[in-house]
Amino acid sequence: MYDAWVKVGRALRVALLIALALLFLIPFYLLVRNGLASEQDITSPDWTFFPSTLHWSNVRELFEDSTVPMARSLYNSALIAVLTTAGTLLLASLAGYGLARIPYRHADRVFYAILATMMVPAAVTFVPSFVLVSSLGWVSTLRGLIVPTLFSAFACFVFRQYFLGFPRELEDAARVDGLGHWRTYWLVVVPNSRPVFAAVGTIVFIGAWNSFLWPLVIGQDRDAWTVQVALASFTTSQVIRLHVVFIAAAVSIVPLLVVFLFFQRWIVAGVERSGIDE
Amino acid sequence: MRRRERLWRRLAGPQNRNLWFWVFVGPFALGLVVFTYVPLGWSVYLSFFDAHNTVSPTDFVGFDNYTSMLRNDAFTDSLWTFVVFTAFIVPTTFVLSLSLALMVNRMRRAQAFLRSVFFLPAACSYVVAALIWKMSIFNGVRFGLANTVLGWFGAEQTAWLSTTDPPWYWLVIVTVRLWLQAGFYMILFLAGLQRISPTLYEAAAVDGARPGWQVLRHITLPQLRTTSVAVTLLLVINAFQAFDEFYNLLSDARGYPPYARPPLVYLYYTALGQGQNLGLGSAGAVLLALIIAVVAIGQARWFGLGRKED
Numbered sequence: 001m002y003d004a005w006v007k008v009g010r011a012l013r014v015a016l017l018i019a020l021a022l023l024f025l026i027p028f029y030l031l032v033r034n035g036l037a038s039e040q041d042i043t044s045p046d047w048t049f050f051p052s053t054l055h056w057s058n059v060r061e062l063f064e065d066s067t068v069p070m071a072r073s074l075y076n077s078a079l080i081a082v083l084t085t086a087g088t089l090l091l092a093s094l095a096g097y098g099l100a101r102i103p104y105r106h107a108d109r110v111f112y113a114i115l116a117t118m119m120v121p122a123a124v125t126f127v128p129s130f131v132l133v134s135s136l137g138w139v140s141t142l143r144g145l146i147v148p149t150l151f152s153a154f155a156c157f158v159f160r161q162y163f164l165g166f167p168r169e170l171e172d173a174a175r176v177d178g179l180g181h182w183r184t185y186w187l188v189v190v191p192n193s194r195p196v197f198a199a200v201g202t203i204v205f206i207g208a209w210n211s212f213l214w215p216l217v218i219g220q221d222r223d224a225w226t227v228q229v230a231l232a233s234f235t236t237s238q239v240i241r242l243h244v245v246f247i248a249a250a251v252s253i254v255p256l257l258v259v260f261l262f263f264q265r266w267i268v269a270g271v272e273r274s275g276i277d278e
Numbered sequence: 279m280r281r282r283e284r285l286w287r288r289l290a291g292p293q294n295r296n297l298w299f300w301v302f303v304g305p306f307a308l309g310l311v312v313f314t315y316v317p318l319g320w321s322v323y324l325s326f327f328d329a330h331n332t333v334s335p336t337d338f339v340g341f342d343n344y345t346s347m348l349r350n351d352a353f354t355d356s357l358w359t360f361v362v363f364t365a366f367i368v369p370t371t372f373v374l375s376l377s378l379a380l381m382v383n384r385m386r387r388a389q390a391f392l393r394s395v396f397f398l399p400a401a402c403s404y405v406v407a408a409l410i411w412k413m414s415i416f417n418g419v420r421f422g423l424a425n426t427v428l429g430w431f432g433a434e435q436t437a438w439l440s441t442t443d444p445p446w447y448w449l450v451i452v453t454v455r456l457w458l459q460a461g462f463y464m465i466l467f468l469a470g471l472q473r474i475s476p477t478l479y480e481a482a483a484v485d486g487a488r489p490g491w492q493v494l495r496h497i498t499l500p501q502l503r504t505t506s507v508a509v510t511l512l513l514v515i516n517a518f519q520a521f522d523e524f525y526n527l528l529s530d531a532r533g534y535p536p537y538a539r540p541p542l543v544y545l546y547y548t549a550l551g552q553g554q555n556l557g558l559g560s561a562g563a564v565l566l567a568l569i570i571a572v573v574a575i576g577q578a579r580w581f582g583l584g585r586k587e588d
């Protein structure tokens with residue numbers, strides 16, 4: 001009797017999971033379906049699961065569209081995401097290593113001052129940050145879009161936690177070989193810490209590609225638009241050609257899905273190892 | 279020349295720790311000071327001035343910006359919107375992501391696949407998600423998926439985003455965030471579940487605890503306490519920052535509907551919109567920072583954050 005209930009329970013769980021999985025996948029399907037459909041197919045009152053014909057020409061139409069500079073925006077986003085990731089990894093890993101491994105009387109105080117900024121949401125500093133960046137003359141420049149976002153307390157925190165647990169023997173061996181802090185870091189620590197770099201790098205890359213508020217505030221000229229700002233200009237504009245909007249959104253997530261699926265296990269490993277939840 | 283040599287010698291040796299500490303931490307700390315601490319200070323300074331269209335104000339107005347912000351219905355309404363939104367989104371995301379983690383954790387064969395499926399939306403931006411929600415699923419006219427499906431059951435069409443009574447737009451706002459976030463928190467819970475020692479479950483079985491509710495209540499949930507605290511904190515911090523989906527879902531050509539505007543969206547329009555009122559916007563930002571600080575500290579006390587494990 002009891003076994004029967006366990007079996008029913010398991011079947012129910014599997015059914016529920018399958019239903020939820022489909023529910024989670026539907027928005028992706030809609031994105032692709034509408035992106036490759038004709039405008040009539042999208043707006044037809046007789047909605048069908050598959051569009052009547054696939055219009056690959058929507059992609060060409062998107063890049064020939066003169067109202068939204070899609071190619072330029074994609075290029076900006078790619079450049080920003082790559083540079084932000086590289087810069088954040090460099091700065092945050094150095095800081096995390098210094099905080100974890102170089103004894104200094106005030107190291108804890110410095111660490112808390114860094115951690116405190118995590119409690120200050122970007123929400124609160126975007127007005128004064130805009131003021132600062134505009135007084136530097138960095139509005140609508142790549143510098144303005146990238147530099148202020150490079151100092152991620154979160155990344156620094158993850159690196160510090162990771163380096164705290166880094167085996168001391170490796171460093172001692174390097175010390176015996178006559179390496180200073182600098183060369184120990186580059187020749188011993190970094191090559192042995194690839195997983196945490198991959199994990200933090202992926203999270204930062206996704207965040208940079210998807211960020212919206214800061215590029216909206218700083219990228220005022222069309223030439224400085226990121227892909228998210230370009231997409232938002234579709235949703236808030238009056239005249240909307242739906243198939244173009246959807247293909248634009250679909251194109252915008254392709255690079256990210258590739259990165260995401262490829263590095264997913266690093267994110268999971270990073271979460272499990274970094275002690276984000278400890 | 280001699281000085282330079284001395285500096286080089288100090289840097290070359292591993293003995294000078296203070297210097298090396300700042301070589302590693304200095305660039306990061308400096309950036310943080312320039313791009314976080316300075317703007318914070320500047321924000322407080324600006325909030326006491328009349329600053330329309332300017333970042334170097336001259337007219338000192340004392341607390342006027344603060345009082346006019348607090349008397350402004352649009353601002354206080356935005357705070358209220360935020361409270362309701364947080365009260366809604368934090369528990370629902372928590373329950374959904376924990377349930378997903380518990381269910382996925384017990385699947386042997388399809389675990390990796392299901393984990394990917396639920397985690398996948400985390401790669402999507404709020405802008406893209408808002409677009410799918412607004413123009414496809416919850417479209418007010420008949421080609422929206424929600425209305426199509428409801429139509430099969432003979433239900434009437436609903437203008438999801440512009441109906442305020444009942445507030446259907448909440449359904450749209452909340453489901454976007456659920457879809458995007460649940461998978462990420464599911465991963466955090468999964469990591470927590472994997473850390474629970476199997477011997478605890480064996481002991482519970484020996485003691486005659488029924489698998490299911492009893493084990494969940496007395497073993498699993500208490501063991502997930504630190505994870506739960508972290509997830510709740512992250513959820514609340516993220517709710518504070520809600521901007522993207524409100525901006526993209528609820529805007530129209532006439533500007534924002536007054537019924538749903540969280541503080542950040544309101545501040546964006548005050549400081550950088552037509553008014554360009556940076557003094558007033560800064561006052562709002564400072565008020566928001568104070569509220570967030572109070573809530574964060576209160577929450578940390580409530581959960582006993584930083585307390586050693588019992």
